[in-house]
Amino acid sequence: xxxxxxxxxxxxxxxxxxxxxxxxxRYAIDLTTEVLIYALFALSLNVLIGFTGNISFGHAAYFAxxxxxxxxxxxxxxxxxxxxxxxxxxxxxLVAAVVGYFCVRLTQIYFAMLTLAFAMLVWGVxxxxxxxxxxDDGFTGxxxxxxxxxxxxxxxxxxxxxxxxVAALWVICHSAFGxxxxxxxxxxxxxxxxxxxxxxxxxxxxxxxxxxxxxxxxLFGMYHRGMYIENAFWTESANVLIMVLLGGIYxxxxxIIGAAVLHLLQTFTNQYTPYWPTVLGLILLVIVMxxxxxxxxxxxxxxxxxxxA
Amino acid sequence: MTSxxxxxxxxxxxxxxxxxxxxxxxxxxxxxxxxIGPNGAGKTTFFxxxxxxxxxxxxxxxxxxxxLVGLPPQKIVRLGLARSFQRINIYPRLSxxxxxxxxxxxxxxxxxxxxxxxxxxxxxGTAELLDLVGLTREAEETAGELSYGKQKxxxxxxxxxxxxxxxLLDEPTAGMSPQETAETIASVRDIVKARGLTLLFTEHDxxxxxxxxxxxSVLHHGEIIASGxxxxxxxDPEVKRVYxxxxxxx
Ligand SMILES: Nc1ncnc2c1ncn2[C@@H]1O[C@H](COP(=O)(O)OP(=O)(O)O)[C@@H](O)[C@H]1O
Ligand SMILES: [Mg+2]
Numbered sequence: 206x207x208x209x210x211x212x213x214x215x216x217x218x219x220x221x222x223x224x225x226x227x228x229x230x231r232y233a234i235d236l237t238t239e240v241l242i243y244a245l246f247a248l249s250l251n252v253l254i255g256f257t258g259n260i261s262f263g264h265a266a267y268f269a270x271x272x273x274x275x276x277x278x279x280x281x282x283x284x285x286x287x288x289x290x291x292x293x294x295x296x297x298x299l300v301a302a303v304v305g306y307f308c309v310r311l312t313q314i315y316f317a318m319l320t321l322a323f324a325m326l327v328w329g330v331x332x333x334x335x336x337x338x339x340x341d342d343g344f345t346g347x348x349x350x351x352x353x354x355x356x357x358x359x360x361x362x363x364x365x366x367x368x369x370x371v372a373a374l375w376v377i378c379h380s381a382f383g384x385x386x387x388x389x390x391x392x393x394x395x396x397x398x399x400x401x402x403x404x405x406x407x408x409x410x411x412x413x414x415x416x417x418x419x420x421x422x423x424l425f426g427m428y429h430r431g432m433y434i435e436n437a438f439w440t441e442s443a444n445v446l447i448m449v450l451l452g453g454i455y456x457x458x459x460x461i462i463g464a465a466v467l468h469l470l471q472t473f474t475n476q477y478t479p480y481w482p483t484v485l486g487l488i489l490l491v492i493v494m495x496x497x498x499x500x501x502x503x504x505x506x507x508x509x510x511x512x513x514a
Numbered sequence: 515m516t517s518x519x520x521x522x523x524x525x526x527x528x529x530x531x532x533x534x535x536x537x538x539x540x541x542x543x544x545x546x547x548x549x550i551g552p553n554g555a556g557k558t559t560f561f562x563x564x565x566x567x568x569x570x571x572x573x574x575x576x577x578x579x580x581x582l583v584g585l586p587p588q589k590i591v592r593l594g595l596a597r598s599f600q601r602i603n604i605y606p607r608l609s610x611x612x613x614x615x616x617x618x619x620x621x622x623x624x625x626x627x628x629x630x631x632x633x634x635x636x637x638x639g640t641a642e643l644l645d646l647v648g649l650t651r652e653a654e655e656t657a658g659e660l661s662y663g664k665q666k667x668x669x670x671x672x673x674x675x676x677x678x679x680x681x682l683l684d685e686p687t688a689g690m691s692p693q694e695t696a697e698t699i700a701s702v703r704d705i706v707k708a709r710g711l712t713l714l715f716t717e718h719d720x721x722x723x724x725x726x727x728x729x730x731s732v733l734h735h736g737e738i739i740a741s742g743x744x745x746x747x748x749x750d751p752e753v754k755r756v757y758x759x760x761x762x763x764x
Contacts, residue, residue, distance in 0.1 A: 377628050384632030385625040388616040391605035397587040398565070398597060399617040399676060401625055409626075 222364055226357045234360045236472060240465045241367040242424045247448040247460035248374050249417035254446075255454035256378055257410040258390030259309075262317045262442050263324025264418055266304070269331060269437035271297040271419025272426035273338055279427075280348045281337070290366075293423040294416050300327075301415020302408070309407040321439060328437040343433035347426060363424050370420050371461070377413060378457055386410055447485065450492050453499025462500050518543040518680055518712050519564070524573035526556075526563055526736075533559040535736040537573070541680075546706060546713045548723045551733035552757055557716040558600055560733065561684050565597050566590045577680065596678035598669040600685040600716070606658025610649055613657050613668055615640045617675035639675075646705060647671045648697065663694040670698075674705065681706070683715040687722060695719060699726060720758070724748070732757060 225237055250264045275293035278284040284292070304323045308316055331338045338344055353359050377383055386406055389396045393403045426432040435441070444467075452463025467488070474484050496503055519541035526534035533556045541547055549557050562568040564575055566587040575582040577595055605613050618636040619625055644650050647667040652660060657668060666686060673681060686702060687695040699722050706713045717723050723730065724744050731741040732753050740750045747753055 379631050379633070381619045381624040381627040381630055381632040381635055383628075384612065384616055385619060387608065388605055388612075391607055392603065394567075395599075395603045395605065395672070396620075398567075398591055398603075399620040399672065400588045400591040401620050402586075402588050406625065 219364070219368060223361070226360060231356060234356050236469070238356075238360050238363050238428055239472075240468050241363050242421050242428065243445070243448060243464040243468050244461040245367045245370045245424070246418055246421035246445050247452065247464040248371060248457075249414050249421060250445050251449050251454060251457075251460040252374065252378065252386075252410050252417070253414040254449055255456075255459070256383060256386045256390065257407055259312075259407055259410070260317050260446070261308075261320040261411075261414070262439065262446065263304075263320035263322070263327075264414070264445055265437055265439070265441035266320075266324035266327040267297040267301050267415035267418035268422035268425065268441065268445075269327060269432065270300050270415075271422030272432040272436055273331060273344060273422075274419070275423035276344050276347045276426045276432050277337060280344075280346065283348070286350050286353075290420075290423055294420045297419020297422065298412050298416030301418075302412040305408050305411030305415070309404050309411060321442070324437070324439060324442055328434060328439070331432075331434045331437050338432075338434075341434055343431050344426075345431040347430045347432075349427060349430070353427070359428060363428065366420065366424055370417055374417060375457060382406075382409070447489060447492075451488065451496070451499055453501030455498060456501040459499050459501040466500065516543060517541065518545075518578060519714070520574075520576045521564070522574045524560075524563060524575065525571045526559055526568060527571050533736050534563060534570070537733075537736070537738055539731065539738065539741070541712065541714060543679075543712055544710065545728055546726055547715075547729045547731065548727035549714065549716045549731050549733060550718075550720075550723055550757070555733040556736040557733055558684055559736070561597060561682050561714075561716070565595065565682060591676050591678075594677075594679040595682070596673040596676035596680075597682035598666075598673045598684060598686060600688060602662070602665045602669065604657050604665060604668055604672065606656070608657055609653070610644065610655050610657050610660065610668060611640055611653040614643050614671050614675050617672045618643075621676050643671045643674055646674070647701060663690040663698075666690060667698065670702070678711065680712045680714065683713065685716055685718060687717065687719060695722065702726075 222237065226234055246268055250261065253259050253261050271293045274296040275289050278289035278292055279286065308319045308323070311319055332340055353362050385401060389401060389403045389406050396403050422436070425436070448463040448467045449460045450463065451467055452461065453459030470484070470488070471481055474481050492499065517540045519539070521537060521539040524534055524537040525532065537560065549560065551557055559568065563570050564582070566582065566585050566589070570583055577593055580593060582590055608616070615633070615636055618639050619632060622636065624630070624635060641650070644653055647670050649664060649667055649671065652664060657665065660668065666689065670683070670686060683702070687698050690698060703726055705711070727744060729742060730744055730747040731738050732747060734756050739756065740747050740753045748758065
């Protein structure tokens, strides 16, 4: 069964990742930690885009809320990590529920614009609320538990949290709820006529996406020992959106691939030229012109070409 | 017999154009009732008003004594009133199986289940419904790639998955070959009998209409101009003049 094949493949990937610190390369460990966090971030957005058919331009808001939330609880309030992290996830989910309540009243470009507007509001709060967030100096000096201060320890922590997050999203996306979301995406009028409240389904998807985006953000803030207003800026929302599109929205793992490829490309490009935005533009061009289904779509097209299912 | 569906003084206008004009209508439980009339007479609009797809300009619609006006489609379906669409309205990129499966998931209220794998649910029920409409062999095909006639059959299966007491079929055989039409009508008749459904349908094929309808209502320019037993309607002079006589069935 494909199900058990996925499980085995995932176990192998996790095992290989777990062996990475044996390489002794700090660079590889840091880069992989970042990729893992972005993979979860992109995957959370795809609940909304790929599964529900709603394109959000403001997903960085929930990443930032999770990041700031966890950082502030750990540092300002001295909460233990075991409480700060879940609380940050819940906070991001709650804000997503409030914002989503309004956004799902709209569809398509109007929906996208409203998500963008709310995300700019979140950025504004991070910028203005200096006493709490540090304003444009950023929130720095996050207090981390002793146990997680080494890069290798934090890498393992991230690997564990991302694995849990991805597994949870896998279950949700393949659940009865997930299948119903796909029906809403495919034909929301018909979904109404089988008894589905499509607006509430989209609202729930928005909330789920926000909560898991918040988890990614919390991991990100702790990794950098700081959160900055740039993390809430609309360019971050665009970045994660491109990751999702690059990987492919109609498969579960597409966004993971997209996140890895885009982040690695960005890192390497930045070593050689200051023109990352130009390169990003070219990538976007390629997606739109030749990869409408992303890299995953390309893989299945090549496979079909060579006669394998 | 008691009225299952009771409609009073129903109006619908689209920016001044009246598509439904003062329609009053009673449908008895257990009845098989056809709504006929030329193209553009307002049959689909009438169905849209009943099922919550459109909001009436005026008038009332009651199903088993419950006022439906203002309720969204999803609430109306859950009261036991399901429909199919004249223009194919399925999930084209899902498999045939999933098209029906998700309707059963919705009917059973499992759309909020975030844990149980969707594809493992109600497989038997889905297979039964596909068998009922003759789509067993096509179960794993992509719904959008089925022939037109088979997509219409899928429409029917999706509507039946809601386990309705009142079924509304909008032109269930439009675009079908004569053989598909005959098969579809035979299966609709069997299903309606086996499940004790009340059926309200529109249809352009008069042999189908007079073959299975117990009562017929004729719509013309949004108005019901005749309603009654098939023979009475067939011989109604007004109906003959505007519809049956002129050969332009649509
Ligand atoms: N949403 C709409 N907006 C404007 N006019 C409509 C709309 N729906 C139907 N109509 C008009 O109402 C009339 C009845 O259409 P319809 O109910 O589809 O007829 P039938 O199903 O009997 O062929 C037609 O003239 C059609 O153009
Ligand atoms: Mg019609």
